[in-house]
Amino acid sequence: MEKLNTTDFRSLARREKNAQKRIRLLALAHFSEGHNRIEITSILKVSRTSVNKWVSNFLTDGLAGLEHKTSPGRPPSLNKTQSKQLATFIEQQSLSEEGGRLSGADINEYTFQHFGINYEPSSVYRVLKRLGFSWITSRSKHPKQSQKAQEAFKNFRLETILNIPGHIALAQVDVWFQDEAHIGQQNTTTRLWAKKGSRPRVVRQQQFEYAYVFGAVCPSNGNTEALITPWIDKRFMRQHLKLISEATLPDRHAVVIMDRAGWHTKDLDDEFDNLTTIKLPPYSPELNPIEQVWGWMRQRHLANRCFANYEDIVEQCTQAWNSFISDIDTVKNLCNRSWINLTR
Known part of the structure; x- marks a missing residue:
């Protein structure tokens, strides 16, 4: 145990980096040199109670008694x-x-x-x-959505085996996600950077020109195919599937995951030997990452914007899609899902 009269408090204070502990060491230095508590309070501008406490702590626990101890505070009301x-x-x-x-x-x-x-x-x-809770924005879902059906669909290996031709090995399959988006003059608005306290106004058109963007992504290799059309029907759907079929290598087979839109009929893939379509469970758009691609394009390129006419919509959608596919890592990271891994 350190002794009051044999400890070099001033030397310790010079080496101490913590300001609070340095004051305590100086107080003890003055005390060991014969100054009374009132004189120490005047010299160091501290309370007499603090000096008494520091001296008592040193005499009881030595230098360890001068360490700063965080107060535990009042215990929580809930156990x-x-x-x-x-x-x-x-x-x-x-x-x-x-x-x-x-x-x-x-x-x-x-x-x-x-x-x-x-x-x-x-x-x-x-x-x-x-307790670990925060005020966050909730995600919407359809009241008829089945979580059980979604989990069953994520057993995608079996789903693929049941749908592709028997001579196709799983190692030969490329999984694509496909969807369509409606982009038009009645556009969306989004958040933007502005000064705190301000509420910027952005134009929201009331005209009715619009276009449809067909988009498809293969997360495993980053390949993409897109088609922009003035309306939407089975004919354009087949054109989009033809682009995916042509992009598929000769020794590969494309499995295209899509929703259950009315034009996504069973016979869509009949004319393609290297392509099979598989439908998502009803009311399950969150299983299709292309939905996030549309959000990415709107947030960065298409929201808060005026379109002069159909040609302008096509041009802006083209630029937005090309910006998205310019970074293959973004394509893969945004669209990849662990449950489409067929080789595990």
Whole structure:
């Protein structure tokens, strides 16, 4: 144990990088040199109570008693069991099929009814943050969507085996995602960078010129095919599939995943020997990453924009698509899904 009169506090203070501990060492240096507590408080501009505490801590624990100790603070009102119960309740509500949302008042009412704890409004949000929750935008889904059907579809290896010709090995299959987007003068608006507190206005046209973009991506190799048309029907769908068929190497077979639109009929792939179409489960657009491609194009190129006419729409859509496919890593990263790996 260090002794008060044999410790070189001034030397220790010169080497100490922590300002708070340096003050404590200097206080003990003055004390060991014969200054009383009142003189030390005047020299160092600290309280007499602090000097008494530092001397006492040193005499009890040595130099270790001068280390800064973080105050544990007031313990939380909810214990671990109660916190876990509240977190489970909030998570279940966020996944509820009945809709609606929890407000801070709802959560406060729950804690009061179950635990007898009544929070201030601001305290409720601190509790939510401590439990790992945040205020985020929810994603929409169709009320008829089946999670069970989606999970079954993700067993895509079996789905592929059942649909492709028997002589085709899985190692020869290229999986493509395909979809169509409606782009027109009644365009979308999006967020943009602006000064805090401002609310910039952007033009939203009311005319009715539009075009359709057919897009397809093969995440494994980054190949893409697109077609822009004035309307949408089975004839244009076959033209798009023809582009995918022609892009498929002679020793490969293309499996094209698409939604269940009315023009996506069973006979679409009849004329192609190297291509098979597979339909997504009903009401499951989130399984098709091309939906994210449309969002990428709108956010970066097509939103907040005026189109002069159909030709202008075609030109802007072409530039947006070409910008997307210019970086093959972006194509692969945005569109790849683990469940389409047929060789595992």
